[in-house]
Amino acid sequence: MLANLATTPFPRMANAKPKIVADKVRMSFGRVNAIEDVTCTIGEQEFVSIIGPSGCGKSTFLYLIAGFEKSSGGTISVNGTTVTRPGPDRGVVFQEFVLFPWRTVLRNITLGLEIQKVPRREAEERARKWIRLTGLSGFEDAxxxxxxxxxxxxxxxxxxxxxxxxxxxxDEPFGALDVQTKNYMIRDLQNLWIEANKTIVMVTHSVEEAVLMADRVLVFGARPSSIVADVRIDLPHPRTVDDRRLREYQAEVTAVLSAEVDRSMSLERAHPA
Amino acid sequence: MTPDVAEGSALLKERVTFALFDRAARTVKFLLPIAALLLVWEGAVRAGLAESNILPAPSMVIARAIELLDVTNPAGGMLLTHIATSLYRALSAFAFAVLVAIPLGFLLGLSGTVYRWVSPVISLLLPLPAVAWTPILLVAFGQGDVTIITVCFLGAVFPVLYSTIQGVRSVSRQSVWVVRSMGANFGDIFVRVMLPATLPALMSGLKLGMAHAWRTLVAAEMLAALSSGLGYMIFAARSYMDVPTMFVGIVCLAVIGMLIEHFLFVPLENATTRKWEGAIHVGGRR
Known part of the structure; x- marks a missing residue:
């Protein structure tokens, strides 16, 4: 599948027009400061990974972009419009899949179009494309x-x-998968991204995943978090795991991340929750 | 017919045959222990191990049941009336309970404030045997259907209410988020997520509610029925020391309770929760 992808031009996002703009975003839950002052710009069709120590508020930041939660300060805008609630311009995939068990595979996939009142026949037609590209053909009625x-x-x-x-x-889309499955999914997702021309923001805790897939890796610091490093991965897509330069990027991101993990651990020891 | 189609239809035929065979086998497996029990019982009474005017043999109970079913017999022939009356009372109480408990359960499950105010009261009422209300209702409404149906309603409503609330509250935040990011409004969220997600919990609540209605019915009929109902029949038979009739009533209660479960809830589950689990295939193999 996706035979025409090998020659995709790169880079296509360095000077892309801004798609998601976060400006001095803060988020606190009660007295806990989860996010403090996150400012960043994500370009159109860019693939950005967010990585950071556990509990640093990286998933919370994703939920803020999605509009599921309201920030305590600052603004996030998508396409120049300030985010106030979820909307069909932003699709979300969770670690725990969150499928609807009472719907077949096909009906799960057409749900969004159903809600948008697209006629059933047309919805199924449009779903077929993604069923094929995600390798689900034959499982429509399961x-x-x-x-x-x-x-x-x-x-x-x-x-x-x-x-x-x-x-x-x-949101950590491969977190619940075994290694073998994960590697397949990573490869497929890279291809899907090239096919789909989407802007992708992926939260992960794996440096390897982040560097392998993304154009940019944002490293979140320990809580209350802000962006401590913004690493551009200047390699063409699709990438393979055994690329030597990929290792160098991994080492770079790991170094920043370890420092942050150390800091968050020592903070936790000093101020046990 | 192409060979493929022929093969396919042969396969289908084999599957259908298998399904029938499987069903028959399961029925036999279910009935065998019951038949064994009846045989031991019959033997024990005939051998004089049990006093037949306290524990009549199954054959005596069956003979009495036939008498009671005989509608041409002016003295008896009331059994079908008793059954019909009891079914009418239990099912209408259950229907009222469902109509009240499901909307109320959704309200309580969705609104934190209402839940905080009402749930302590429900926790208090949930373990209370509904029959305890009967004397009060007798004072209020006197003997008759109103009292009996109200008592059964009280028996059925709390299990249904409680499981509806649990079901609604177990719907994950994320599954609501998924549809909201598709542009869903409140109506979409309710119909496409809340209702189906609540169904498995609701199903066990409905079963429990019906079972409670049926159990409560007997006690309520003993206390409040004027002239008919299985509970009334059992209770009235004690005046004549008519033990076989009491047993006929007990057997009817057990069998009808089981049939309601089998014909009301099993098909409902097969059409919903069991289908979602992928547990249903042609041929009944799992």
Whole structure:
């Protein structure tokens, strides 16, 4: 599948027009400061990974872009419009898939279009494309309970892509998968991204995943977090794991991240929650 | 017919045959222990191990049941009336309970404030046996259907209410987020997420509610029925020391309770939760 992808031109995002702009974003839950002053710009069709120590508020930042939660300060805008609530311009994929067990694979995938009142026949037609690209052909009538973890995540990705959001937000999308499945999914997601022309923001805790897939890696610091490093991965797509330069980038990101993890651990020891 | 189609239809035929066979086998497996129990019982009574005017043999109970079913017999022939009356009372109480408990359960499940105010009261009422209300209702409404149906309603409403609330509250934040990011409004969220997500919990609540209605019915009929109902029949038979009739009533209660479960809830589950689990395939193999 996707035979025409090998020659995709690169870089296509260095001077891209800004898609997501976060300006001095703050977020606190009660007395806990989760995010303090995150400012960044994510360009159109850029693939950005967010990485950081656990509990640093990286998923919270993603939920703020999605509009699920309201920030305590600052603004986030998508396409120049300030985010106040979720909307079909931003599709989301969660670690735990969050499929609807009462709907078949096909019905899960067409749900977004159904909600947008697209006629059933047309919805199915549009879903077919993503079913094919995510490798779900033949499973249209299966119920989610009968699928493996990897297949479930494919359904979740296809479901988010079928209603054609401009931005795809991925919250640790491979966290619940075994290594073998994960590697397949990473390869497929890279291809999907090239095919789909989406802006992708992916939260992950794996440096390897982040560097392998993204154009840019944002490293979040320990809580209350802000961006401590913004690393551009200047390598053409699709990438393979054994690229030597990829290792160098990994080392670079790991170094920054370890320092932050150390800091967050020592903070936790000093101020136990 | 192409060979492919022929093969396919042969396969289908085999599957259908298998399904029928499987069903028959399961029925036999279910009935065998019951038949064994009846045989031991019959033997024990005939051998004089049990007093037949306290524990009548199954054959005596069956003979009495036939008498009671005989509508041409002016003295008896009331069994079908008793059954019909009891079913009418239990099912209408259950229907009222469902109509009240499901909307109320959604309200309580969705609104934190209402939940905080009402849930302590529900926790208090949930373990209370509904029959305890009967004397009060007798004072208020006197003997008759109103009292009996109200008692059964009280028996059925709390399990349904409680499981609806649990079901609604177990809907994950993320599944609501998923549809909201598709542009869903409140109506979409309710119909496409809340309702189906609540169904598995609701299903067990409905089963429990119906079972409670049926159990409460007997006690309520003993206390409040004027002339008919299975509970009334059992209770009235004690005046004549008519133990076989009491047993007929007990057997009817057990069998009808089981049939309601089998014909009301099993098809409902097969069409919903069991289908979602992928547990249903042609041929009944799992």
């Amino acid at each position: 119920y989610p309970a009968t699928l493996s973890g990897g297949m479930k995540q494919r359904v979740a990705i296809a479901r988010a892509l079928t209603y054609e959001p401009e931005v795809l937000l991925l």
